[in-house]
Amino acid sequence: MSGTWINLIFDITICLSLLIGAFFLISGSIGILRFPDVYTRLHAATKSSTLGVAGIMIGAFLFHYVEHDIVSGKLLLGIFFVLLTAPVSGHMISRAAYRAGVPLWEKSVKDEYAEVLKEEQKRQAPDS
Amino acid sequence: MPLQIVLNIIIAMMWMFLSETYNFTTFFVGYILGIILLFVLQRFIPDSFYMKRAWKFFLLILLFIRELVLSNIDIVKHVYKPKMDMQPGIFALPIDVKTNFEITLLANLISLTPGTLSVVVSEDHTKIFIHAMDMPDVQESVSEIKNSFEKRILEVTR
Numbered sequence: 001m002s003g004t005w006i007n008l009i010f011d012i013t014i015c016l017s018l019l020i021g022a023f024f025l026i027s028g029s030i031g032i033l034r035f036p037d038v039y040t041r042l043h044a045a046t047k048s049s050t051l052g053v054a055g056i057m058i059g060a061f062l063f064h065y066v067e068h069d070i071v072s073g074k075l076l077l078g079i080f081f082v083l084l085t086a087p088v089s090g091h092m093i094s095r096a097a098y099r100a101g102v103p104l105w106e107k108s109v110k111d112e113y114a115e116v117l118k119e120e121q122k123r124q125a126p127d128s
Numbered sequence: 129m130p131l132q133i134v135l136n137i138i139i140a141m142m143w144m145f146l147s148e149t150y151n152f153t154t155f156f157v158g159y160i161l162g163i164i165l166l167f168v169l170q171r172f173i174p175d176s177f178y179m180k181r182a183w184k185f186f187l188l189i190l191l192f193i194r195e196l197v198l199s200n201i202d203i204v205k206h207v208y209k210p211k212m213d214m215q216p217g218i219f220a221l222p223i224d225v226k227t228n229f230e231i232t233l234l235a236n237l238i239s240l241t242p243g244t245l246s247v248v249v250s251e252d253h254t255k256i257f258i259h260a261m262d263m264p265d266v267q268e269s270v271s272e273i274k275n276s277f278e279k280r281i282l283e284v285t286r
Contacts, residue, residue: 024200031207039259040216043245044203050240051200071152083196087239087246088232094247094259110217113248113257120251 010066014059021055024048037105038097046090053082132178136162181284188280192237199242206261214262218247220255221274230281231256237277244270 031044061075104111136159143158144150163179170177206214225234235246235256243261250257258270 024204027204027207031203034207034212036212037216039218039245039247040214040261043243043259043261044207046239046245047196047199047203051196073152083192084236087236090239091235091246094245098247104218105216110219110263113218113220116220116250116257 007066010062014062014066017055017062018059021052021057021059023052024055025052028052038102039094039104042090042094046086050082050086054079057082129175129178129181132166132173132175135173136166138162139165184280185284188284191277191280192240195237195241199240202242202261215264216259216261217263218257218259219263220250220257221270222255223253223274224278225281226253227285230285233281233285234277237281238274 025048028044028048031048032041035041035044057075057079061072064070064072064075098113099117139162140155140158143161144154147154166173167177167179221238223231223234225231231249231253235249238244238246238256238258245259245261246256247259248257249255260270
């Protein structure tokens with residue numbers, strides 16, 4: 001590597017992105033423990049895990065690039081797929097939980113899906 | 129549009145063979161040359177220049193990332209608040225997008241915006257039911273978010 005300044009800046013960026021990623025992952029985990037019901041917990045799980053994993057992977061990518069001169073496509077693909085799959089899994093888990101009858105937190109203020117689901121089930125009941 | 133992408137990739141491969149270095153950098157240089165060629169020759173190739181649409185897609189991704197960062201900050205605020213005083217709830221949001229791909233994209237975007245999580249897409253594909261972390265907070269911003277997202281998605285896919 002040529003200039004020491006550039007190295008220093010890269011090092012700081014790598015450290016920062018790793019730290020930010022780790023911070024978001026930790027707060028996501030604390031959120032999963034603290035929040036009251038499935039749905040609010042899913043908020044914490046889907047959102048903070050995406051940015052956390054992305055931060056750590058960007059850090060690893062920069063590290064490989066600066067130290068070893070490797071452009072690691074695997075890490076970029078990893079970011080891409082985490083971004084793609086986390087919201088989908090959150091959606092599916094919450095949908096499955098709702099249809100399995102997991103109740104909302106008692107302090108929830110509104111539930112517009114309950115009536116729709118009831119009608120749906122009433123419509124399907126005669127068939128089965 | 130598929131034809132243009134294939135052409136572009138072929139040009140990039142040709143550039144790679146012509147310069148006889150088979151790595152990603154050369155491919156990338158070739159791809160950019162291909163974009164320039166397609167731009168210059170766009171009168172003779174069917175369909176409009178596909179980078180226009182790619183640019184819009186890029187803007188959509190930027191929006192996605194911005195919302196992701198904002199929502200993370202939001203969630204962290206809720207996590208470290210000593211008192212649990214949010215008011216979660218589920219509300220219905222009518223949507224205008226039609227095809228499966230567009231609905232998937234919109235549901236994912238909604239999941240990653242601050243304080244919202246898409247729970248169910250209704251059976252006739254006209255509504256998305258959204259779980260919100262903090263109802264009073266969200267409902268002000270949600271219509272605006274929804275309008276801008278839907279507009280961007282429709283720009284990309286049609």
